[in-house]
Amino acid sequence: MHSSRKSSVIFAASTLTFLLVGACGGGLDDGPKNPVSSASTVSLHGIVYGATDTSVPSGAGVSITMMGQMRALFDLIKKAPDFTQVVMDLGDGSPVHVLDTNTGDKFLPGKLALGLSYILIDMKAKGDPKYADYLATYQKITTAMMAQTSSANYTYANTSWGEYYYLVALNNFKAHGMLNEVFSDAMLATLQNRLTFCDMFGADASGTKNTCPATGVPVNVASLNTAQNYYAVSYGIAGLRQKLGWSNPAFFSATDPAVASMGARDALLYTLTNHIRKDSSGGFSDEASNTHTTYYDQARFDRYSTLLIGEVVERTFEMGNEANLTPELKSYLRKSVDLILPQLNADGQGFNYGRSIGPYGDSAFMEILTAAANAGVLSAQEMEVAYSFIYKAAYRFDTFWYDPTLPTPSVNMWVKGRGTDAYRGKPRVMGENFSLLHQYMYVNAWWDKLGFNGKAPMSDSDLQAWLNTKPHxxxxxxxxxxxxxxxxxxxxxxxxxxxxxxxxxxxxxxxxxxxxxxxxxxxxxxxxxxxxxxxxxxxxxxxxxxxxxxxxxxxxxxxxxxxxxxxxxxxxxxxxxxxxxxxxxxxxxxxxxxxxxxxxxxxxxxxxxxxxxxxxxxxxxxxxxxxxxxxxxxxxxxxxxxxxxxxxxxxxxxxxxxxxxxxxxxxxxxxxxxxxxxxxxxxxxxxxxxxxxxxxxxxxxxxxxxxxxxxxxxx
CATH class of the missing domain: 2.70.98 (Beta-galactosidase; Chain A, domain 5)
Structure with missing residues (x-):
């Protein structure tokens, strides 16, 4: 049906020169310290990073690069006398205090730490004279959001995805020799204690509550207290802690003794694989199977059922765990690829059914295709098509989802006739900007590393000609x-x-x-x-x-x-x-x-x-x-x-x-x-x-x- 791209091609590509911001996302840590000019303004790189100063290259057709959007968010926070009072105004008469503790976004500290890290790393590499000033702002905010001392009046939760995002930032800082410059030893100790996956696991069958890491009580791998896709989040957390040299709580399973002999990272990957294997004979993740017990009460297949394996593979590369990327996992990833290839289009549009779509429907296609490119499950022609679609998705983000005409320019999922689910309600507007921009930045980094830095996409006519070969x-x-x-x-x-x-x-x-x-x-x-x-x-x-x-x-x-x-x-x-x-x-x-x-x-x-x-x-x-x-x-x-x-x-x-x-x-x-x-x-x-x-x-x-x-x- 398709020819596999040999893994040697993937790893050979890792020696290619790629942009600094590429080294900041997706766990890419071996890039040069200075940005590389884009070979073409009409490219994924041109939209995401832009020119060497992150401005929009001539002819790119967008109003601002994604790095420019991230810098604007940093500046919005930096210029506020009290960052807890930072406001984003979408023009609907109800501005949002986006950094107070009532946004409902329990991932925000991690999203902020990761998003703003792109700017700090870029400024440091260029010797920007304003770097020290921005670093001080970063340190002030991250300390206030995470230290949580008894006298603090600013207490913010940071769970699951927020912990994962924070760990990506820490690993990227470490890769650029900046970790101990950005964070004090005391702050790193706080983060090591707080950035765990324990909040995602509840009591075991006997009612014993998981506690970690201080008490040393093992975590029950079968007691996930949220949707199944959070196994991938906890897997990412465990792997990135291990990459930093931090220990992980031990795991146990009352039904599978094999888990007890594994480290947390591998126990979670093992459990993820079993979930996909047993909950769907077609190779997709049933996202309802943890809370529903009978066949007629399960079977929620949607965006995440397809995306989960893409995230698992991406995390595996990110944490340097490629040795455990089995043929079985690659086969599941290929099933997701085969589901989305017939849906590709020249407009960059992704999933149009299920929950949490909008810009995340588009970026889900992008993340799956990028994981597949890294895992070597795309043919050479599919690589070109995937890159071209991702370019279109990035262009769509910059020209459709991002709205520069709002009082506070922002991604728009909430106003002008648009609506999203309560999970992504408007109080989370700043966090949604950060997480979406990160997705495009890390994806761009991988494609830069795969040899596509500055490469123009296929022409619209060539892309459509390929799309026309797909079955009716x-x-x-x-x-x-x-x-x-x-x-x-x-x-x-x-x-x-x-x-x-x-x-x-x-x-x-x-x-x-x-x-x-x-x-x-x-x-x-x-x-x-x-x-x-x-x-x-x-x-x-x-x-x-x-x-x-x-x-x-x-x-x-x-x-x-x-x-x-x-x-x-x-x-x-x-x-x-x-x-x-x-x-x-x-x-x-x-x-x-x-x-x-x-x-x-x-x-x-x-x-x-x-x-x-x-x-x-x-x-x-x-x-x-x-x-x-x-x-x-x-x-x-x-x-x-x-x-x-x-x-x-x-x-x-x-x-x-x-x-x-x-x-x-x-x-x-x-x-x-x-x-x-x-x-x-x-x-x-x-x-x-x-x-x-x-x-x-x-x-x-x-x-x-x-x-x-x-x-x-x-x-």
Whole structure:
């Protein structure tokens, strides 16, 4: 299927000259002490680092480099008389005090320590006369955020990701001979005590609480108290502590004695491998498997299910643990590559379904491809394509996600019609800038080291020509149909219609299946998009029954995908309907079935849902909505069941089987922005809602509802 790039190529590439900032991220510690000029302004390097003074190279097409963005954040903090009162203003009337202790961002101290370290290392290498002044600011802030003395009035948590980010910064300082210049011995002792993975592990089965590192009580590797992807975070922490020469707490497992003989780093990698191996026969990470115990209560496959192995491989290189990068781990990474290659595009857009996407949906593709390049699982042609996509993602970040017109220039996930999940709420705005910029900086560093420093990407026409070679559709199973331990269908169907990429993701998604990004709905950029943390009848038959709302969002069976006469036809059954509320118990499911057929044609999407039930009594009513990015200036057709759109990728939408439809303004509700209308990529403006009157669905009867969406720009 593809030729492997030999690992010798990867390690030979490590001797190539690369930019200083490359040496600062991703654990790259053997670069030169002075920056190297970019060979091309139109390159990943040109956007991320820029010219030798980090300014925008002529012709790069961006307003500011990512190093420039990081310096602006440093300056914003530095000029404040009291850094705890630093404000970021996104122009929505509610500025945020981004460095106080109430942001809810428990990763911020680590993000800040890492993000600002890029500037310090760069200034030191260049002999910048302002270095001492910036160093003093850095020391003041990091001490205040982390020392936490009994008399301190500024106490800040720094957990999991924050600990990992901080350790990356420490290792980068060490690599540049700056560790003991930046941090005193007392501060290093504080950090050694605080930067552990203990907060991610809870009590064992007997109720014994993990304590570390002072008491010497081993940590139970099976007691992770958060999502499964945090095994990768703890693995990174353990490996980076080991790289600094710091000891790690011991691990034990009541069910696997082999863990007790391993160091923490290797025990965590061993546990990660077992998680991926046992929780999905398709090689992807089930992110719900730690808190849910039965097959129907698991199977949340989303961005992180694909990204986790990329992070594991990246951490492995970062900590210098390549000897433990097994063929099995590389095979899982290749599965993630095979899932995202059919989704690549010339616009740098990444995941468009699931939670925590937006700019992180784009950067996830970038991180997976970079890990794959380092691990030698990409062909030479795929390396060129991967680099070109990453360049496009960086350009998209600088020209779409980053908004220089805001009162405080920043990445924008919160205003101007955009919305993100509560996990990444606006109080975390500064931390999100730091972590996203770091992702691009470390990725750029690896590609510099792989020999792409200053290299121009493929031309748009050449990139699109390669993309056009991808299959019309790709079916990726998360749990294979032969896997009897997971009897429900869990898979991603990706359809390419010219330049347009459409994803249909089927997973159980417990705790999230009431939210639109996890619906069994086709998603496609600027055409169909979910709203984070909220649900409504987005292109599914939403049922009202006995005063409650139910949706077909799990229990998928009999998935079948065929291509006939140029059309991709997807069919599946849903055996029960779930109550449309977060954390609904499975006891509230109702005996209602639907047979669904989705047809993907050129410029056309059609869905037909046939509802039936053997035992349901009483009347039900059905609603299906299509919400459009089109301006609210359109009118329904005379038939009352269809609408034409102008100034939109969607051109028309129509339904059958309903009793009536209403076109309404979706953007505003009671004079304020409708929270349902803010997607990660922008504002939805209009809604076409079709409904039925209550009707009985008796045993042996059924009723079919359908919709057809037509769109432009498929070629």
């Amino acid at each position: 559709y790709t079916l990726t199973w998360y749990n294979l149909p032969t896997d009897t331990a997971h009897p429900y269908s869990a898979a991603l169907i990706t359809v390419r219609d010219g330049k347009r990429v459409i994803n249909l993701n089927l997973s159980q998604a417990p705790d999230y299946n009431s939210y639109t990004p996890y619906y069994p709905t086709p998603f496609s950029d600027n055409l169909i998009y979910g709203t984070t943390d909220l649900g409504y009848a987005l292109l599914i038959p939403q049922v009202s029954y006995n005063g409650k709302t139910y949706i077909p969002v799990t229990y998928y069976k009999n998935l079948n995908v065929q291509e006939n006469n140029g059309q991709v036809v997807v069919s599946f059954d849903t055996s029960k309907f779930r109550q449309a509320v977060k954390n609904a118990t499975y006891a509230t499911d109702i005996d209602l079935q639907v047979h669904t057929v989705l047809t993907f044609g050129q410029g056309t999407l059609t869905r037909a849902d046939t509802l039936s039930s053997g035992t349901l009594t009483g009347a039900i009513a059905v609603e299906t909505d299509f919400t459009s990015f089109a301006d609210f200036q359109n009118t329904m057709n005379s038939d009352g069941f269809s609408v034409k759109y102008a100034n939109s990728n969607a051109t028309s939408y129509g339904t059958t089987g309903f009793d009536g439809c209403v076109l309404s303004n979706f953007e505003m509700a009671a004079g304020v922005t409708n929270p349902l209308s803010t997607t990660p990529i922008g504002q939805l403006h209009s809604n076409f809602a079709c409904t039925t009157r209550p009707f009985a669905l008796n045993a042996g009867s059924n009723r079919t509802f359908s919709w057809t969406l037509k769109y432009a720009g498929s070629n």
